[in-house]
Amino acid sequence: MLHLIMNDILGTPAILVGLFALIGLLLQKKGIADVVSGTLKTIMGFIILGAGATVLTGALDLFSQMFEHAFHIKGVIPNNEAIVALAQKTFGAETAMIMVFGMIINILLARFTKLKYIFLTGHHTMFMACMLAAVLSASGMTGVTLVAVGSVILGALMVVMPAILQPYTRQITGSDDVAVGHFGSIGYFVSGTIGKYFGNKEKTTEEIKVPKSLGFLRDSSVALALTMAIMFIVVAFFTGPSFIEEKLSGGTNFIVFSITQAITFAGGVFIVLAGVRMVIAEIVPAFKGIADKVVPNAKPALDCPIVFPFAPNAVIVGFLSSFIAGVVSMFLLPVFGLAVIVPGLVPHFFTGAAAGVFGNATGGRRGAILGSLANGLIISFLPALLLPVLGSLGFNGTTFGDADFGIVGILLGNLLKLFM
Numbered sequence: 001m002l003h004l005i006m007n008d009i010l011g012t013p014a015i016l017v018g019l020f021a022l023i024g025l026l027l028q029k030k031g032i033a034d035v036v037s038g039t040l041k042t043i044m045g046f047i048i049l050g051a052g053a054t055v056l057t058g059a060l061d062l063f064s065q066m067f068e069h070a071f072h073i074k075g076v077i078p079n080n081e082a083i084v085a086l087a088q089k090t091f092g093a094e095t096a097m098i099m100v101f102g103m104i105i106n107i108l109l110a111r112f113t114k115l116k117y118i119f120l121t122g123h124h125t126m127f128m129a130c131m132l133a134a135v136l137s138a139s140g141m142t143g144v145t146l147v148a149v150g151s152v153i154l155g156a157l158m159v160v161m162p163a164i165l166q167p168y169t170r171q172i173t174g175s176d177d178v179a180v181g182h183f184g185s186i187g188y189f190v191s192g193t194i195g196k197y198f199g200n201k202e203k204t205t206e207e208i209k210v211p212k213s214l215g216f217l218r219d220s221s222v223a224l225a226l227t228m229a230i231m232f233i234v235v236a237f238f239t240g241p242s243f244i245e246e247k248l249s250g251g252t253n254f255i256v257f258s259i260t261q262a263i264t265f266a267g268g269v270f271i272v273l274a275g276v277r278m279v280i281a282e283i284v285p286a287f288k289g290i291a292d293k294v295v296p297n298a299k300p301a302l303d304c305p306i307v308f309p310f311a312p313n314a315v316i317v318g319f320l321s322s323f324i325a326g327v328v329s330m331f332l333l334p335v336f337g338l339a340v341i342v343p344g345l346v347p348h349f350f351t352g353a354a355a356g357v358f359g360n361a362t363g364g365r366r367g368a369i370l371g372s373l374a375n376g377l378i379i380s381f382l383p384a385l386l387l388p389v390l391g392s393l394g395f396n397g398t399t400f401g402d403a404d405f406g407i408v409g410i411l412l413g414n415l416l417k418l419f420m
Contacts, residue, residue: 024285106119111295128154136149229263
């Protein structure tokens with residue numbers, strides 16, 4: 001009986017992560033109200049994540065059908081939240097365990113090595129844990145071995161990636177007090193390096209006057225809904241009203257249907273983000289509380305938007321440049337025999353914007369533009385190359401969007417093929 005209960009706990013990611021939050025809160029000697037609230041919110045967050053997955057799946061499936069009918073090729077939209085929400089159904093327990101043990105290994109590496117970084121971007125920790133679970137599982141690894149290998153890799157990435165970026169991060173922030181902890185690091189590093197060698201840091205993006213009319217791009221929910229609406233409508237015209245109205249929309253006008261599905265997709269992302277925020281709001285303080293006691297001199301590695309205030313114009317320049325590269329890549333990918341990666345707004349906004357800030361810090365306007373264009377190409381080609389490595393998860397019409405997921409997944413998947 002006890003064995004069955006333990007199996008159910010370990011097989012239910014919401015309960016497993018809730019237990020981690022519970023332990024963290026108890027170690028910090030929080031009051032009973034905080035302990036109960038934090039634990040329940042963590043569990044609730046995972047359940048909300050699953051609800052968002054259902055909404056996203058519906059919209060993605062319809063978009064894929066339209067895209068395939070219009071162009072006779074399969075279009076894939078990279079979206080970390082979407083792919084993780086879908087993967088929870090198959091790799092939920094493995095993801096939760098890799099996430100928890102990966103965080104512990106991060107603390108140990110920060111304590112006993114020179115890489116004193118505590119990775120506090122909890123949703124990216126979860127996303128990378130999920131990607132590692134999928135790739136390791138696709139290679140045939142299972143059980144304790146899968147969790148152990150995944151946890152070590154995750155913990156190592158959580159200190160190595162901020163360390164690689166830190167020389168450029170110092171140039172942006174003007175101090176060494178904080179690091180960037182976000183798994184788009186390779187894209188930012190490439191952008192900073194391109195800016196360094198091909199840019200001119202004296203001519204900064206912050207001298208450009210950006211129209212106030214583009215300010216809405218800073219609201220990711222609005223920008224996502226608008227961009228997805230444009231994508232849906234463009235594809236709808238190529239698909240044709242007859243196919244949509246007869247096969248998909250149940251007679252609803254094809255333009256109205258397209259707009260509704262675009263906003264539904266944005267709503268699904270919003271639901272997933274709400275779930276992720278609830279989980280992270282409780283997990284990160286618990287994790288940080290433990291880390292502060294074990295690694296007193298550690299630098300916090302935070303989400304990529306921490307660099308946005310240092311160059312607001314570079315944020316918009318970077319996003320637009322990355323997105324343009326994504327659109328161009330959509331036509332280049334089939335030439336190389338790869339799946340068509342439809343540029344997703346979420347990865348291009350966040351990683352493109354951050355790449356713009358890194359490129360601007362080392363190479364001004366030219367660095368921001370060229371660096372973000374390179375980031376756009378990276379996050380278009382890497383997801384296409386990653387799809388085969390994800391096994392059955394690669395057939396869902398979405399995939400991981402940011403650079404590090406592609407690099408780590410492709411290298412790990414191909415390396416495992418040599419040994420498994």
